[in-house]
Amino acid sequence: MNLLEIQHRMLDAVMQPLTNDEQMQPHTRDGRSMHDVAAEFIKPNDRLSSFERLEIYNRQYWFRVLASLDEDFRGLRAIIGPRRFEALCKAYLIECPSESFTLRNLGSRLEWWLRSHPEHLQPRAGLALDMVRLEWAEIEAFDGAAEPALVPGEVLASDPDPRFKLQPYLQLLSLHYAVDDLLVAIRKDDSDSEMASNAVSERGKRTHLRKIARQKPQAIFLVVHRVDDSIYFKRIEPEAFKFLKALREDKSLSVAVTQAFEGRDVQENKLLATVQGWFENWSSLGWFCAPNSTDQDFSSASGRQS
Amino acid sequence: MPANPFNGFTDFGVGIGLRVPHYQHILAEKPLVSWFEIISENYMIDGGRPLHVLDQILDRYRVVQHGVSMYFGSPEPPNREHLKKLKTLVKRTQTPWLTDHLCWGSVDGTYSHDLLPMPYTFEAARHTAQKIREVRDFLEIPIAVENVSSYAEFHASEMTEWQFLTEVVELADCGILLDVNNIYVSSRNHSFNPLDYVNGVPAERVAQIHIAGHSKFEKYILDTHDHPVIDPVWKLYSRAIERAGRTATLLEWDDKIPSFEEVHNEALKANQFVAEMAVTS
Numbered sequence: 001m002n003l004l005e006i007q008h009r010m011l012d013a014v015m016q017p018l019t020n021d022e023q024m025q026p027h028t029r030d031g032r033s034m035h036d037v038a039a040e041f042i043k044p045n046d047r048l049s050s051f052e053r054l055e056i057y058n059r060q061y062w063f064r065v066l067a068s069l070d071e072d073f074r075g076l077r078a079i080i081g082p083r084r085f086e087a088l089c090k091a092y093l094i095e096c097p098s099e100s101f102t103l104r105n106l107g108s109r110l111e112w113w114l115r116s117h118p119e120h121l122q123p124r125a126g127l128a129l130d131m132v133r134l135e136w137a138e139i140e141a142f143d144g145a146a147e148p149a150l151v152p153g154e155v156l157a158s159d160p161d162p163r164f165k166l167q168p169y170l171q172l173l174s175l176h177y178a179v180d181d182l183l184v185a186i187r188k189d190d191s192d193s194e195m196a197s198n199a200v201s202e203r204g205k206r207t208h209l210r211k212i213a214r215q216k217p218q219a220i221f222l223v224v225h226r227v228d229d230s231i232y233f234k235r236i237e238p239e240a241f242k243f244l245k246a247l248r249e250d251k252s253l254s255v256a257v258t259q260a261f262e263g264r265d266v267q268e269n270k271l272l273a274t275v276q277g278w279f280e281n282w283s284s285l286g287w288f289c290a291p292n293s294t295d296q297d298f299s300s301a302s303g304r305q306s
Numbered sequence: 307m308p309a310n311p312f313n314g315f316t317d318f319g320v321g322i323g324l325r326v327p328h329y330q331h332i333l334a335e336k337p338l339v340s341w342f343e344i345i346s347e348n349y350m351i352d353g354g355r356p357l358h359v360l361d362q363i364l365d366r367y368r369v370v371q372h373g374v375s376m377y378f379g380s381p382e383p384p385n386r387e388h389l390k391k392l393k394t395l396v397k398r399t400q401t402p403w404l405t406d407h408l409c410w411g412s413v414d415g416t417y418s419h420d421l422l423p424m425p426y427t428f429e430a431a432r433h434t435a436q437k438i439r440e441v442r443d444f445l446e447i448p449i450a451v452e453n454v455s456s457y458a459e460f461h462a463s464e465m466t467e468w469q470f471l472t473e474v475v476e477l478a479d480c481g482i483l484l485d486v487n488n489i490y491v492s493s494r495n496h497s498f499n500p501l502d503y504v505n506g507v508p509a510e511r512v513a514q515i516h517i518a519g520h521s522k523f524e525k526y527i528l529d530t531h532d533h534p535v536i537d538p539v540w541k542l543y544s545r546a547i548e549r550a551g552r553t554a555t556l557l558e559w560d561d562k563i564p565s566f567e568e569v570h571n572e573a574l575k576a577n578q579f580v581a582e583m584a585v586t587s
Contacts, residue, residue: 007413010422011418060420102350
């Protein structure tokens with residue numbers, strides 16, 4: 001058996017899901033005895049059979065990838081419950097195994113996959129999907145690129161209809177549920193539970209559930225951003241969201257303003273004051289890049305918007 | 307022979323791995339540490355806190371990059387995007403040498419995120435050495451490969467692990483990151499004498515040494531990096547520096563991480579063995 005054949009066989013076995021009691025499956029996907037398959041390329045020793053030696057890697061794989069998703073999607077886990085969350089993660093990883101050198105990207109296709117597998121999220125599919133989008137946006141905002149910030153007046157002085165570039169790390173989310181508040185509450189409960197007794201921990205879980213049960217649909221326009229390396233959620237008005245979205249699509253200032261207030265009858269002086277207020281606030285948060293910043297990958301950035 | 311072509315002719319002492327729970331302590335207290343090893347993949351990102359912390363560390367300390375995902379033994383050629391990100395980080399850290407594992411972990415672009423063992427064959431050695439050369443040519447810095455802990459052996463193997471390591475590093479003309487804890491773990495899992503391993507590797511190619519703790523189970527040992535270094539591993543360390551000379555040494559502690567002082571003090575025990583070697587030589 002050559003190197004490539006060994007690697008194919010081993011990876012197939014390692015990535016095959018564990019049994020319910022976290023053992024290696026007795027049969028391969030095509031029905032062969034896993035004992036026979038393992039014995040064909042792995043030596044037994046005086047303590048472990050070929051199957052048992054291969055099983056160590058099989059278990060390590062699943063424990064590692066499931067732990068990674070568990071860490072990244074605590075909010076989703078709280079919404080659907082730990083058992084269903086584990087089943088969802090296993091199903092996702094079977095269809096979407098890692099294609100990246102880093103575990104950081106393991107959940108990058110989760111939202112996309114869940115849209116075609118809503119059965120994992122019922123009866124709270126809308127809420128759960130919003131949570132997945134928020135949790136992935138956090139990951140992107142945490143280590144996304146930051147360009148030098150715009151100095152106020154720098155662009156307007158030289159261009160009557162400038163284009164403003166947003167920081168690449170900025171994430172714009174149009175949501176149907178207040179998952180920002182919910183995620184903060186879930187994390188607080190998790191944190192409190194870690195420091196408390198089991199009884200208090202159980203109360204924390206019940207508090208989660210009550211908060212989740214209270215969630216009603218509402219339109220939320222959210223920016224996930226970064227200040228001093230910490231992640232924050234900032235809700236903005238629908239017009240402000242449309243405005244930022246237009247800027248991210250490289251629209252000029254006048255086009256962005258038009259799109260933001262389309263269909264609205266707003267007096268010009270009030271409109272100007274509103275936009276000026278946005279700029280003052282967002283500039284203080286460093287959301288705009290200097291005009292000579294290196295070109296951003298807007299194709300990937302726009303793919304994260306909605 | 308502490309300084310050699312495989313560690314950029316440097317003379318580093320005893321360092322520890324840079325880990326998130328210690329960030330605050332290191333930045334606030336600025337402890338005296340010979341050098342830090344970073345996991346490259348944690349900083350192959352575009353921005354944010356990890357790079358901000360790294361830059362502050364780089365202002366004060368020497369840093370060596372250690373990778374966990376190059377998978378020199380995997381069948382596919384090195385991923386160009388991966389290499390570009392790695393080279394960007396190499397320029398940032400000015401790492402004098404770079405290490406990764408003698409293992410495989412992916413097939414056709416699907417990743418296991420594990421350090422899977424190689425079959426010790428001449429075919430595998432040639433394939434792996436070629437990839438190491440390609441990576442080194444792209445990154446333009448010395449590379450040292452680390453022996454991994456393993457829990458399985460292959461029927462296809464044609465030589466011992468240390469013969470395979472020697473074959474690979476000589477074909478690739480690269481260095482060795484000798485992990486004496488991994489040697490111990492594998493020796494218990496595969497019933498060989500770990501001293502045969504330490505005595506069997508080309509000492510002149512040892513660029514760096516890893517020490518760590520592990521977890522013992524009923525039928526095997528797992529490389530968990532969550533305990534202090536045990537005496538048999540220190541004995542292997544002692545023999546390794548006896549052969550290779552005073553060599554850049556790094557303690558790995560990746561799980562159940564105790565205080566910075568506890569980790570650093572555990573690492574500094576290595577200096578006792580260096581001192582003993584100096585007295586006896």
